[in-house]
Amino acid sequence: MKQEIKKNTPLELNPNVSVDCVIFGFDFDKLNVLVIDRADGTSVPCALPGNLIYNNEHLDQAAIRVLEELTGLKNIYLEQIGAFGDPNRISKASDQSWLQKVRAQPEARVITVAYFSLVKMEDYVPQASSFAKSAAWIPLNNIHELAFDHMEILAAAKRQLKQMINIRPIGFNLLPEKFTLGQLHKLYEAILDKPMDKRNFRRKIQKLNLVKSLEEKQLGVPHKPSQLFMFDENNYQKLMQTGFNNFGF
Amino acid sequence: MKQEIKKNTPLELNPNVSVDCVIFGFDFDKLNVLVIDRADGTSVPCALPGNLIYNNEHLDQAAIRVLEELTGLKNIYLEQIGAFGDPNRISKASDQSWLQKVRAQPEARVITVAYFSLVKMEDYVPQASSFAKSAAWIPLNNIHELAFDHMEILAAAKRQLKQMINIRPIGFNLLPEKFTLGQLHKLYEAILDKPMDKRNFRRKIQKLNLVKSLEEKQLGVPHKPSQLFMFDENNYQKLMQTGFNNFGF
DNA sequence: CCAAAAGTGTTGAAGTTACACCCATGC
DNA sequence: GCATGGGTGTAACTTCAACACTTTTGG
Numbered sequence: 215m216k217q218e219i220k221k222n223t224p225l226e227l228n229p230n231v232s233v234d235c236v237i238f239g240f241d242f243d244k245l246n247v248l249v250i251d252r253a254d255g256t257s258v259p260c261a262l263p264g265n266l267i268y269n270n271e272h273l274d275q276a277a278i279r280v281l282e283e284l285t286g287l288k289n290i291y292l293e294q295i296g297a298f299g300d301p302n303r304i305s306k307a308s309d310q311s312w313l314q315k316v317r318a319q320p321e322a323r324v325i326t327v328a329y330f331s332l333v334k335m336e337d338y339v340p341q342a343s344s345f346a347k348s349a350a351w352i353p354l355n356n357i358h359e360l361a362f363d364h365m366e367i368l369a370a371a372k373r374q375l376k377q378m379i380n381i382r383p384i385g386f387n388l389l390p391e392k393f394t395l396g397q398l399h400k401l402y403e404a405i406l407d408k409p410m411d412k413r414n415f416r417r418k419i420q421k422l423n424l425v426k427s428l429e430e431k432q433l434g435v436p437h438k439p440s441q442l443f444m445f446d447e448n449n450y451q452k453l454m455q456t457g458f459n460n461f462g463f
Numbered sequence: 464m465k466q467e468i469k470k471n472t473p474l475e476l477n478p479n480v481s482v483d484c485v486i487f488g489f490d491f492d493k494l495n496v497l498v499i500d501r502a503d504g505t506s507v508p509c510a511l512p513g514n515l516i517y518n519n520e521h522l523d524q525a526a527i528r529v530l531e532e533l534t535g536l537k538n539i540y541l542e543q544i545g546a547f548g549d550p551n552r553i554s555k556a557s558d559q560s561w562l563q564k565v566r567a568q569p570e571a572r573v574i575t576v577a578y579f580s581l582v583k584m585e586d587y588v589p590q591a592s593s594f595a596k597s598a599a600w601i602p603l604n605n606i607h608e609l610a611f612d613h614m615e616i617l618a619a620a621k622r623q624l625k626q627m628i629n630i631r632p633i634g635f636n637l638l639p640e641k642f643t644l645g646q647l648h649k650l651y652e653a654i655l656d657k658p659m660d661k662r663n664f665r666r667k668i669q670k671l672n673l674v675k676s677l678e679e680k681q682l683g684v685p686h687k688p689s690q691l692f693m694f695d696e697n698n699y700q701k702l703m704q705t706g707f708n709n710f711g712f
Numbered sequence: 713c714c715a716a717a718a719g720t721g722t723t724g725a726a727g728t729t730a731c732a733c734c735c736a737t738g739c
Numbered sequence: 740g741c742a743t744g745g746g747t748g749t750a751a752c753t754t755c756a757a758c759a760c761t762t763t764t765g766g
Binding site: 231295296323327462 | 477480518519544550626
């Protein structure tokens with residue numbers, strides 16, 4: 215517990231700044247969030263994955279590192295939410311005792327920079343023992359308690375995702391490369407948290423030219439198989455160059 | 464220059480976290496930003512107002528403090544932009560020598576949390592000697608160089624203001640209590656950086672019911688005096704409760 | 713043959729764009 | 740009387756919202 219603080223040099227963890235990631239996944243029905251279990255025998259709430267940053271490390275890089283350490287994934291969609299710095303964010307007893315265990319300076323004031331990321335759930339299946347700390351996909355709407363101020367961060371992540379989907383079509387990061395319009399429709403309903411008319415949604419998406427249909431259909435589904443689509447990166451770039459910034463969902 | 468780092472306790476400045484504020488003002492013609500002059504005889508670029516945070520201080524509170532110390536103003540519109548933490552943000556020689564002068568730990572890694580705020584320019588007229596460091600309103604489009612990574616922060620502030628004006632009608636914070644539709648029109652053009660049709664703009668604003676007209680006209684203007692308007696807080700609250708979140712400008 | 717999701721058009725209402733002239737005031 | 744910004748209406752077009760039935764597959 216002795217505090218040895220030396221002059222800040224590279225390769226050192228910075229005791230005052232951390233990053234936390236809200237990792238969203240979509241199971242074709244609802245949004246899920248990847249949370250880590252800090253279980254130490256006693257019952258403690260789950261937390262968002264995160265850690266202190268290194269002094270020589272860019273903030274974004276720290277978030278990428280946390281994400282890769284946890285899931286092994288690279289090149290995933292990442293966006294900063296903002297900084298959270300309530301001096302009382304470490305008020306719960308369970309959080310304090312956890313910090314005593316894992317931090318060199320458990321008493322230090324910490325501000326955290328939150329990120330949200332969008333991953334294809336198929337790309338990361340948590341395995342019971344894949345890491346020292348275990349992780350799990352939890353349906354967004356079932357999350358009622360988290361460590362520290364992570365509920366607040368989660369709320370901000372939801373808000374920002376909802377807002378951003380109107381500005382850039384980032385939702386495709388949550389779907390596999392090939393998807394159906396029905397899946398895209400469900401995704402938008404999950405993110406915007408409201409029902410949307412099927413016909414109007416399809417018309418709108420197709421008019422925007424953001425998807426291109428493949429010469430391929432779903433297989434093995436117990437109903438009429440759907441056309442498969444892909445995100446059309448080219449048309450998206452063209453659309454952005456026109457200064458488009460409002461999808462009006 | 465000796466580094467005395469003790470255990471983090473309240474009332475201490477945190478060496479690793481600062482806040483910076485982009486303070487916007489509108490002169491009825493264009494947007495301006497309040498910058499401070501760090502002049503020490505030699506020629507150095509201006510900077511955004513900012514400072515380290517205290518360990519017992521909420522981030523938002525630190526921004527409010529910086530703002531009040533500089534301008535004397537309270538209760539002004541403030542919104543977080545995000546955290547900026549490139550480890551190389553302190554790469555210019557002039558910035559380093561300035562830090563040597565003002566910081567207890569000039570070498571420390573600093574991440575900064577940026578805010579933008581909207582003030583009525585009439586409320587703060589910089590006086591040459593009102594503070595040790597002098598401040599000035601500079602037209603946004605004339606700012607080509609700033610200290611540290613402040614140009615990057617400024618760009619993010621512009622982007623966020625432009626985006627936010629579509630989500631909440633925050634522009635009114637830049638105008639006096641009583642204003643004309645012509646002034647509001649110019650403001651929207653300045654923020655969105657594009658010309659807008661006068662008649663369509665007026666129709667739209669009035670349809671939204673966000674302004675109420677007063678029984679009062681401009682005085683002493685060398686042209687037909689305009690009706691004066693006020694922001695209608697009540698109707699705004701009602702509108703927000705309907706889940707409105709897209710003004711489509 | 714049943715369950716489940718896919719796929720498809722029309723209509724009325726609302727909103728958007730583009731555009732040009734007269735008005736009231738101070739100087 | 741002239742310069743300056745204030746104030747106003749319409750028509751063509753586009754977009755949006757609401758709504759129900761048939762199709763294809765697996766089981």
